[in-house]
Amino acid sequence: MKFPFEVSFEEIQADLDVYIDAIFSCLTSEFLVMPKGKGFVEFAVFEEGYECLKRATGGFCEVTPETLVSAVYDTPIALVVLRCMIGFTPPEWAYYASRQTGISVTQNAARAVDRNIRMDPQAPLPKPGTVQGRRIGALISAACHALASGVPRQAADTLHRLDKADTKAGLVSVRASANLGIPYSVLLYERLLGRPFAGHRDSISELIGNVVENAIEAVLTEAGISFRRTGRAERLAGFDQAPDFVVPNEFNPKVVIEAKLTEDDGTARDKVTRVQHLGSLSMDGQPPGKPRFQVVACIAGRGFGVRREDMRKLLLATRGKVFTLNKVPDLVDQTLLRDFRTVSPTR
DNA sequence: CTTTATCCACGCTGAGGCCG
């Protein structure tokens, strides 16, 4: 099978559907495998925090700020376990703690505390006397209050955040959950309310996005090609929206590369629009068929495989230079990038 | 120098508008 980047633009236009199928055929979805990322908490570490919490409170019988603080300072990850018990995000916990204790805990402070512990569970926490230490104390006191209070009466069409199997009846339900376990159906119901791995997926969303960009960078580096990789929120002169790569540099763009991985067709549509925009930018004030620079798209994920119309647009905007992740190795030889190669192929 | 705050981009969701 011929791929669109191997043939002339005329051939693509004459047989567009064939080339759409060619791209579709090698678009694979990688959603089954996720990177762990730097702040990943292994179960063994998490469990250690849980057991420490359970021990310090005598099996959740004595849940007081004092017993919780001693557990958290002994095994910092216990703070993350505590957060899972109440089921708040760090910013939510910060707000709740500020209201509850009168001690100012900013969203960023709570996020930093939580993340620092996850990044290095062995690192000692800021001492209780320090500003950070007082904030940790406030968070713990607030959690203590939340765990003890249970769910107040609610209107039928509302759902209280503490209305979870382990916290709906205060410490009684906490102890029951710890001692008897929680039924499978309850686990499944919690999954329904919070999709599996949601927190982790959020935390690694940027790593996912970088998969394609890293692959491109590796290929460019190996060929010894000068390139400019743009960072987030970076502005490039001459572009109202910065593409991911410019070769050789933004002052004299000859090849621009837009890279995107998406498992979601909504996101894919947005990116197609971006590439189309780059395509029209390359034609500004140029004679027909003679773009100022070559626009290349590198895509991955099943999001791009949803609608043929989007792929058609993408092929036209790039004049056929659409590469899926597994075709990135062909990137240099099948585009104008070959003119910038300074290291010959090692084959 | 370190810590904190601000801003941005990521993927995903859901609401609402438009079109045939």
Add this chain to the structure above:
DNA sequence: CGGCCTCAGCGTGGATAAAG
């Protein structure tokens, strides 16, 4: 009416600026 599309919102991490 369903399909398509745009938009705004979420929580996250990282870059950068500001404050200590």
